[in-house]
Amino acid sequence: MEIPFVDLAAQYRSIRPEVEDAIARVFASCQFVGGSELEAFESELAAFCGPGLHAVGCANGTDALYLVLRALGVGSGDEVITVAHTFIATTEAISLTGARPVFVDVLEDTLLMNPDAAAAAVTPRTRALLPVHLYGQTCEMDKLRALASRHGLALIEDAAQAHGARFQGVRAGALGDAACFSFYPGKNLGAYGDGGAVVSRDARLVEKIRRLANHGRVEKYVHSAEGVNSRLDGLQAAILRVKLRHLDAWNSLRRERAASYGRALRGIRLPSVRAGAEPVWHLYVVRSKERDALQERLARAGIQTGVHYPVPLHLQPAYERLGIPKGALLVTERAAREILSLPMFAELTEEAIARIADLIC
Numbered sequence: 001m002e003i004p005f006v007d008l009a010a011q012y013r014s015i016r017p018e019v020e021d022a023i024a025r026v027f028a029s030c031q032f033v034g035g036s037e038l039e040a041f042e043s044e045l046a047a048f049c050g051p052g053l054h055a056v057g058c059a060n061g062t063d064a065l066y067l068v069l070r071a072l073g074v075g076s077g078d079e080v081i082t083v084a085h086t087f088i089a090t091t092e093a094i095s096l097t098g099a100r101p102v103f104v105d106v107l108e109d110t111l112l113m114n115p116d117a118a119a120a121a122v123t124p125r126t127r128a129l130l131p132v133h134l135y136g137q138t139c140e141m142d143k144l145r146a147l148a149s150r151h152g153l154a155l156i157e158d159a160a161q162a163h164g165a166r167f168q169g170v171r172a173g174a175l176g177d178a179a180c181f182s183f184y185p186g187k188n189l190g191a192y193g194d195g196g197a198v199v200s201r202d203a204r205l206v207e208k209i210r211r212l213a214n215h216g217r218v219e220k221y222v223h224s225a226e227g228v229n230s231r232l233d234g235l236q237a238a239i240l241r242v243k244l245r246h247l248d249a250w251n252s253l254r255r256e257r258a259a260s261y262g263r264a265l266r267g268i269r270l271p272s273v274r275a276g277a278e279p280v281w282h283l284y285v286v287r288s289k290e291r292d293a294l295q296e297r298l299a300r301a302g303i304q305t306g307v308h309y310p311v312p313l314h315l316q317p318a319y320e321r322l323g324i325p326k327g328a329l330l331v332t333e334r335a336a337r338e339i340l341s342l343p344m345f346a347e348l349t350e351e352a353i354a355r356i357a358d359l360i361c
């Protein structure tokens with residue numbers, strides 16, 4: 001029995017007629033860039049995240065982060081506090097603006113930004129906090145909000161892995177000054193190509209991002225600034241509208257799968273959920289001191305797993321220039337040696353979970 005890490009084909013089979021209709025609509029209208037599908041998706045995504053929000057689509061999640069930082073005026077000489085336990089896109093976006101990423105350690109249980117470590121890292125140059133809702137669980141946004149308010153910092157959510165996740169009843173997207181989503185195909189809400197979006201309560205910020213993402217264009221042949229070309233195309237928007245309608249149901253199924261793992265697994269450290277958080281289980285990440293051997297054993301049995309992420313960002317060659325030594329982020333570094341992401345997707349069967357658990361025990 002081969003068990004894939006994710007099964008995008010199974011999901012496609014379950015929504016194929018709806019996707020085909022959506023694609024046909026775009027071809028009929030020929031609105032391939034911009035247009036009514038994009039506008040509808042933007043308002044549906046904003047409404048999904050919560051009341052009073054606005055959304056703007058862009059080309060991918062990395063651009064979403066870059067565009068927010070740029071629209072907020074973050075740039076050279078500024079510092080943005082984030083974690084090293086994330087995908088490099090988080091910090092690429094910071095560096096692209098000319099600002100410096102400042103890495104802080106994560107909490108031992110959830111592996112999310114440690115608010116005390118973030119507080120200790122604030123300097124007069126700090127402009128923003130950029131916590132990452134990794135694996136589908138929101139960070140402790142109450143503490144981070146208080147920290148941001150105390151120092152007048154922007155609070156930006158990297159919600160690339162957390163579509164639909166809640167903290168104290170509020171969804172990712174509505175927990176900071178702005179939130180950035182990725183619609184990379186394997187995400188909980190995934191396009192059939194690249195895609196991203198920014199969600200914010202601040203309508204002016206969203207409009208500024210919309211302009212920046214479209215060459216700084218205010219009207220045809222008038223550009224208020226140099227921007228970039230980072231637009232969500234009509235086809236992806238139409239497909240994402242279909243998938244957004246299923247997202248809550250898919251997230252519920254992921255929750256059920258996570259509960260089944262929790263009941264079935266023995267002798268291994270399970271993921272932790274903090275009070276107030278309602279994760280959407282983008283990844284189901286266990287921990288073992290014998291991680292590499294376990295991963296190999298599962299691979300031999302036909303079970304695909306992943307490691308998110310094996311090399312913390314501060315130890316990546318790309319960040320040698322920051323001169324952060326090994327041992328600087330102990331919790332992050334230990335986690336990187338022990339974490340293992342098990343197969344997780346809505347269509348994962350109970351039989352598959354039982355088989356994985358048998359092999360792990």
Ligand SMILES: Cc1ncc(COP(=O)(O)O)c(C=O)c1O
Pocket residue numbers: 060061062063086087089090132134158160161181182183184194195196
């Ligand atoms: C935590 C995190 N941030 C940012 C990104 C960047 O998103 P994208 O691949 O759409 O640029 C991703 C996903 O790839 C991610 O997992």
